[in-house]
Amino acid sequence: MPRTPRLDDRRERLIGEAARLFREQGYERTSVRQLAEAVGILSGSVFHHFSSKEEILLEVMRSTIDHMIDSLREASESTSDVEQRLYQLVRTELELLHGQTRDGVAVAFFQWHSLGADNQRRILAMREAYEQIWLDALEQARRRGLIDTEPFVTRRLLTGANGWTIYWYQQDGKLGLDDLADQVCRLLFKEPITG
Amino acid sequence: MPRTPRLDDRRERLIGEAARLFREQGYERTSVRQLAEAVGILSGSVFHHFSSKEEILLEVMRSTIDHMIDSLREASESTSDVEQRLYQLVRTELELLHGQTRDGVAVAFFQWHSLGADNQRRILAMREAYEQIWLDALEQARRRGLIDTEPFVTRRLLTGANGWTIYWYQQDGKLGLDDLADQVCRLLFKEPITG
DNA sequence: TTGCCTACCAAGCAAGCGCTTGGTAGACTT
DNA sequence: AAGTCTACCAAGCGCTTGCTTGGTAGGCAA
DSSP, X not given: OOSOOSTTHHHHHHHHHHHHHHHHHOTTTSOHHHHHHHHTSOGGGHXXXXXXXXXXXXXXXXXXXXXXXHHHHHHHTTOSOHHHHHHHHHHHHHHHHHSTTHHHHHXXXXXXXXXOHHHHHHHXXXXXXXXXXXXXXXXXXXXXXXXXXXXXXXXXXXXXXXXXXXXXXOTTSSSOHHHHHHHHHHHHOSSOOOO | OOSOOSTTHHHHHXXXXXXXXXXXXXXTTSOHHHHHHHHTSOGGGHHHHXXXXXXXXXXXXXXXXXXXXXXXXXXXXXXXXXXXXXXXXXXXXXXXXXXXTXXXXXXXXXXXXXXXXXXXXXXXXXXXHHHHHHHHHHHHHHHTTSOOSOHXXXXXXXXXXXXXXXXXXXXXXXXXXXXXXXXXXXXXXXXXXXX
């Protein structure tokens, strides 16, 4: 049994387990010892990979936000129809919140207040690209009369509505993710989606 | 300077300061010592009024939820017009989230996961009366064709949208609470509010 | 073969945590 | 006047926390 499994393999595993634990229990209630145990090392060894506990949270968010931006950009560019585009954005955000990357996404959505002021600002800056995709799409929709609400306010309300689903929506119920996205879009648009 | 200012005065002050601190810093990041200092006593003396730290959080939520139910019920009964009623509910919830009682309301909205499983269930049960008022109004609106979304899902989406405003809405900006309530209702209803 | 580097262990430190204990000043009751 | 109760203080206990330190096994390069 080699002491060195693979370069940076442990670091990735630490980030993954941290995302899971932070989501399930919250950042403050998760101890470094608990995280270390989850990947099979001792607590002190965690600090060989990260300089502080907060840096772990930061890395969880950073890698997650990168992924979120990629996914949302792809969704945005998947169609040129504005209505369809907004549906895809909604659908993608819900997918992010409930799919395989849900742990990190939930943490990025709801646990930024566990960061210090500086890192909070850093994360907020990273999210800006993500929010800009939303704002662009909403502004397009407003110009074409598909929505009659302010893009800025609308996006913030939508952020809350979508993010909050992690606390009540269960994938295995009879309400599928598509249905949920449909319900959200019914609020967003005055008329049902065409096509 | 009398040792006994007034009966249960300190307890009320403790709940108020706890609500403020829990909102500003979160439950875990607020220490009993810090709370004690905020009301001018030593940390041990807090446990003369409460049996545990968690009981303080529970009391913050309990008293807050009582107030929320009263406010929402009053709003619901203030009009018999369904559209107007829903607007009043939205307006009232936003008022609760940003008015004088905002500390406790924010805590009740976003910090229930800091409670143990038993107390979580207890709080959830208390909120049921609050949610029922919403569901009744939404069901009425659906029957009259004012909305075309599921009341249950709609309420949950609305919970997130409204609750999330505590993280971005600022009272002193040019967007007033009335304007905000109006924007929310534009999402909710297909047509602008009449009257 | 020597020497360095990575990834870890073993042990533990200082600080802070929630909470307990024993005692007491002052108000209230009888 | 005596006894009781409330609301607190002073001190500290046991425990957990994030993090540090010193050392070492194994892989790799010269």
